[in-house]
Amino acid sequence: MEFKNFSLFINQTKVNRFADDLAGGKIMSTLCKKCGKQYYPPAADCSSCMGSEMEWKELKAEGKLLTFTKIHVPPEHFAVRQPLMPFSSIQFEPCPIGIIEVGKELPIMGWIPKMDIKKIKVGMKMKASPFALPDGKITIVLEPV
Amino acid sequence: MKKVGIVGIGHGKFGVRSDASLRELVFEAVKACMDDSGVTLKEVDSMVTGVAGDEFSFGIQPSAQVHDYIGFHPKPNFRVEAACATGSAALRTGWMNIASGLADVVLVVGVEKMTELPTSTATEIMGRAGDATWEYPFGTTFPGYYAMIANAHMAEYGTTEEQLARVAVKNHYYGSLNPYAQMQKEITLEKAITSFTVAYPLKLYDCSLITDGAAAIILASEEKAKSISKKPIWIAGLGCGTDAMRLGDRKSLTSLEATRVAARAAYKMAGVGPSDIDIATAHDCFTIAEIVAYEDLGFCEKGEGGKLIEAKETYVGGRIPVNVDGGLKSKGHPLGATGVSMAIEITKQLRGEADQRQVKNAEIGLTHNVGGSGQVSFIHIFRRE
Ligand SMILES: CC(C)(COP(=O)(O)OP(=O)(O)OC[C@H]1O[C@@H](n2cnc3c(N)ncnc32)[C@H](O)[C@@H]1OP(=O)(O)O)[C@@H](O)C(=O)NCCC(=O)NCCS
């Protein structure tokens, strides 16, 4: 699978495999073989010891919500086109996003499709899972546990 | 270390400048700077140009567009970039030029031409100042990043939407007194709180503006400064700090480590502390950013930023006046020009030329300018003597 199916624009990276695993149902991190530092998002190189020998490790993707928002004015790529029918408009109801902290300082960003923004609270326990979108793209969603 | 002073300032009108191109905006600011200092470009050794976005300038090498149009070639000029802190990065580079002995008189220019693009395109360009690989796929925008900082700050310290709105009310009030500001219009608390949501919990009036504008400064070495100007304003301290690309990787979501590191360095170099500062411009790209800046700059304790604005301590006459030029919120935020504009405001205040916005007897001033969602931060401290 192309990494672009996750990143939308960027396709050339040493951690391409992340998208394949995501499509296979796993959220993967990398682990430095020399110093043991773990990376999410996965990195091909270790900034802690400057090593580049990494191994892949699946995350048990559960943790506390660090923060969240709901973006009502989206960037162009996500923007809603106005309908061609005169005197008509489209109601846009964006999906909240958030960041959970997994294990020791591993932040996972994801969409929070199933929750009302007013009910989302910093500190709540959530889990992250891969999600295949109808257009073939692959992403991550967060839901309370 | 060589002493470096500001001997000339030139501020163009900020706003939706559909009447002028990038290079024409710079010409206005440079011309004003020449008039203010009495220095001609012949006497300037070197130049630095701050422009943040290639997309905004419709081509790479915007610095060449600029030096060509003001006729500065063949002398040295190059571009500096640090997202929203580009102007301060340019000023720091100008300082380095002189402190190193490479030049005696330097022109620092900051400019951005943002409104030729639709908001959604500008939002997309700025959104990718976050991590384009790992954050952008979730539709992140600039307001989105600061909204996440706001939600974390509210959860940890009980900061309220009303306190955020009070920052907007203050900055719009001062913007109404600044002839160079984009929005010269006071607003009520009610209006701010009921404006539409841009990124929850940030509303329209919590956001800075999208702006066209330019600003220019002439810096000189001690000897030159004294011969050019009767009252040069000295750069007494400089600080720069950085932080992780992604919000989630930061040690704290309620504070900008880059700012704290920069502040420590600048205070140390200037030999002053937060309580010595008479006037400051802080990076209020969003109202929450100004509240976090109060705390990171040491103007109040951590978590007390909301209360500081509630008590009106950051108005003229308060403990520490902040953004009494209108700030990014109401003066406008042309990315490359903002840092230069901040230094111009402090120079005016220290010269005693800030009219209705003047802080009485201001001697020491500070500028704080953040790039991106906190990936880089610059602080400068200025003194009258
Ligand atoms: C908030 C934002 C999305 C609004 O843009 P927009 O929806 O395109 O707004 P428009 O340009 O259509 O303006 C609509 C009205 O709101 C006003 N307006 C626009 N932005 C405003 C702001 N930030 N604050 C107050 N009023 C604003 C306009 O003057 C206009 O008023 P009018 O109808 O009386 O002429 C945009 O200002 C923005 O993205 N700001 C943040 C910029 C940013 O991220 N900068 C980098 C930070 S480091």
Ligand SMILES: [Zn+2]
């Ligand atoms: Zn390592």
